[in-house]
Amino acid sequence: MSGKTTLGVVGCGGFCTGTHIPNLLANPLVDLKALCDLKPDGLERFNTRVITTDMEQLFADPEIQGIVCATKPDSRFPIMELAKKYNKPLFVEKPLCWGEEQTFRAVDMMRDFSDRIFVGFNREFSPMMQDVSRYYRERCTAGNTTILYRIIGESALWPGHHYSAVVDRKESTIVHEVTHIFQLLKFLTGNYPVSVNTSGGGNMDNIITLEFPNDVTAVIIAGDNSTAAFPKEYIEVVGNHNVIAGYNYSELEVTSSSHPFVRHQYPYTVAGKKYTLGRLETQVQRRAFRESITPEEQAYGYYYGRQVKVDKGHYLEMENFRRCVAEGLPTMIDLYDGAAANIIAYRAVQSHTEARRIAIDMSSELGL
Numbered sequence: 001m002s003g004k005t006t007l008g009v010v011g012c013g014g015f016c017t018g019t020h021i022p023n024l025l026a027n028p029l030v031d032l033k034a035l036c037d038l039k040p041d042g043l044e045r046f047n048t049r050v051i052t053t054d055m056e057q058l059f060a061d062p063e064i065q066g067i068v069c070a071t072k073p074d075s076r077f078p079i080m081e082l083a084k085k086y087n088k089p090l091f092v093e094k095p096l097c098w099g100e101e102q103t104f105r106a107v108d109m110m111r112d113f114s115d116r117i118f119v120g121f122n123r124e125f126s127p128m129m130q131d132v133s134r135y136y137r138e139r140c141t142a143g144n145t146t147i148l149y150r151i152i153g154e155s156a157l158w159p160g161h162h163y164s165a166v167v168d169r170k171e172s173t174i175v176h177e178v179t180h181i182f183q184l185l186k187f188l189t190g191n192y193p194v195s196v197n198t199s200g201g202g203n204m205d206n207i208i209t210l211e212f213p214n215d216v217t218a219v220i221i222a223g224d225n226s227t228a229a230f231p232k233e234y235i236e237v238v239g240n241h242n243v244i245a246g247y248n249y250s251e252l253e254v255t256s257s258s259h260p261f262v263r264h265q266y267p268y269t270v271a272g273k274k275y276t277l278g279r280l281e282t283q284v285q286r287r288a289f290r291e292s293i294t295p296e297e298q299a300y301g302y303y304y305g306r307q308v309k310v311d312k313g314h315y316l317e318m319e320n321f322r323r324c325v326a327e328g329l330p331t332m333i334d335l336y337d338g339a340a341a342n343i344i345a346y347r348a349v350q351s352h353t354e355a356r357r358i359a360i361d362m363s364s365e366l367g368l
Contacts (some may be wrong), residue, residue, distance in 0.1 A: 005326040008058035009051075010079055011071030012043055014159065015093075020070055021046055023315045034058050055079065059086040066325035067091070068318075070120075074098040080106065080111035086111045091321045093120040095179045095345070097340030103342045107335065107366060115330035118321045119338030121183040125313030125320065127266050128249045129184065132235065135254050135262075136188055140239030147188070147218040149181050150234040155204070157223035157298065166224070172203040173271065174348050177223045179341040183333065185210065185218050186360055188237075192340055193218075198352040208348050215282040228307070229290035231283060247279035249310035268310040282308060336366055 009021060012035050025046065034050035035043045036058055043051050050057070059082040066089040069079050073095050083090035096119055097106050109317075111116060123129050155163060165171045187193055194212040200206035205223035212218065226232070231248035233277045238244075241257040254262040267276045270285050285308050286300055297303040324331050343365050351358045 004029055004031040005065055006031040006033050006063050006323070007066050007068060007325070008032075008036065008061070008064045009068045009070065010036045010055045010058060011093075012037040012040075013070065016070035017043075017046075019314050020068055020318060023318050024068070025051075026315070027319060027322065029319075029326075030037055033064055034061065056082055059083065059088055064088070066321065068321070069093065072098075074102070077102070077106070077109070080110055082112065083116070087116075089116045089118065089321070089325045091118045091120060091318075092338065094183075094338065095175055095342050096335070098175075100342070100346045103339050103346075107339050110335050111367075114335035115333045117182075117338070118324060118331035119333045119335070119341075120317065121180055121333050121341070122313040122317040122339070123180055123184050124187040124333075126249055126311055126315075126317040128246050128252050128264070128311075129187075129200075129313065131252055131264055131325060132237065132244055132246055133188055134262070135242070135244050136237055136239075139242040139254075139256065139259070140237055140244070141214075142240045144215045145217075145237065145239030147185065147216065148221070148234075148236040149185075149218065149220045151177065151232060152221065152223040152226040153177075153232050154228045155228055157228055157293075157303075158224075162263060166203060170203045172345070172349050173222060174198075174203075174206065174208070174306070175342065175345040178206075178208065178220060178348070179345050181220050181222070182341040182344045183208075183337055185212070185339065186340070189214075189216050189218075191216075193344060193360055195357055195359050196344060196348045196351050197357040198348045200352070202352055206348075206352065210344075224354045227290060229287045231279070231286060248282065249312055250277075250282045251279040266311055268308060270304045270308050282310075336368070339366060 024030050035048050036052050036055045040051050068091040070093045076097050174249045189212050193212050197209045208220040210218045233248050235246040243255045245253045247316045250268050252264040265276050267274050289307050293303050347358045347360050
C-alpha cells in the first residue's frame, strides 16, 4: 500500500493481540498484512489479509518489509534464521531468547545482522522516561549518582503458563522481567554495568545492585509479592543535588537545590477512558480495579480491559521499528543490547547462587 510500511506478525498470543497488534493497526503508516500463529483461531477479528500457521510465508512475501516476533523466547532461533535468510528487519520481544547458551549462540549466528534486529524493550520510548533521560543528562552527570528502581507486581494475576514457569519451574523473573530495567539503565547511563550483586528470594523477589562507570550505582527492587491495587513501578534518580522521581509512568517530579520544582503528568486510560491525573488519583483507580476482579475473571486470567493502562512506550516502540524498516535505519535497541540484558540477568542469578558480587566485562562477554 502506497505510503505505508507493510509488516507481518509471528506469534499472536495474549500480550501481542492485546498490545502490539492493536498498536500496529492504530498506526496510519502501517499496513499490517499478515498474522501467523500455531493457533490462528480468533485472529480473523483483526481483518488482516493473511492468516497462516506458516511463518516462512510471511518472510517470503515480497510485500512484507519487516516482521514482528512475539513468540515465546525459547522458540526464536528459526525466526531469526528466516529474517537473515530473507534479509528482513525483525522485531523480537524481550528477552532476546532463553538461556545463556542460546544467548551466545544468537550473538554468533546474527552478528552480521545485529542492527537489523530490534529487541522489544519499550520503557525508554515512554513519555515519562524520555523526560527522565532529559533531566538526567541536564542535571545528574557530575559526581556520584544513585538510581533506585522498584518493579514489584502481583503473581496471583499472572497468566497460568507464566505462573507455572516462574513458580513451578523456577524460571527467574530476573530474566523474564528485570531485563527490561537492565536495558533502561543502559539507556539512561549510556553504559553497561561493571558488576552486579543480588540478594533475596532467588527466582523471585530480589534486590539487585549494579555498579556503572562514572560513579553511578543502581539498586533494583524486583518482585511479585505485591498487589495490583498498588502501583508496580517507581524510579528515583539522585545526583548533583537533584532528585528525579517517576511514579508508574503517570507522574514525574523533579526537585533541585538550584532549579525550580517541576511536575509532569502523563495520560493513561481506564476502561477506554483517558485521564491526566496525579499519582494519588491513579492509586484510587488501581484499588478500584483490583477490588473489581471477579473469581471467574481471575481463573480465566483476563481482566485487562478495565485495568489502569499507563503509557510505557509500546506504541512508539512499534513506530520506531516501522521507521527503521521504512528508512533502512539501524535498529535502536539491537542484538547486542538484547544479549547484554540477558547476560546481566544471568550474572545477577549467578551472584545470588554464589552469594557474591560478580564482575561484568560486557565487551569480552559479547566479543566486541
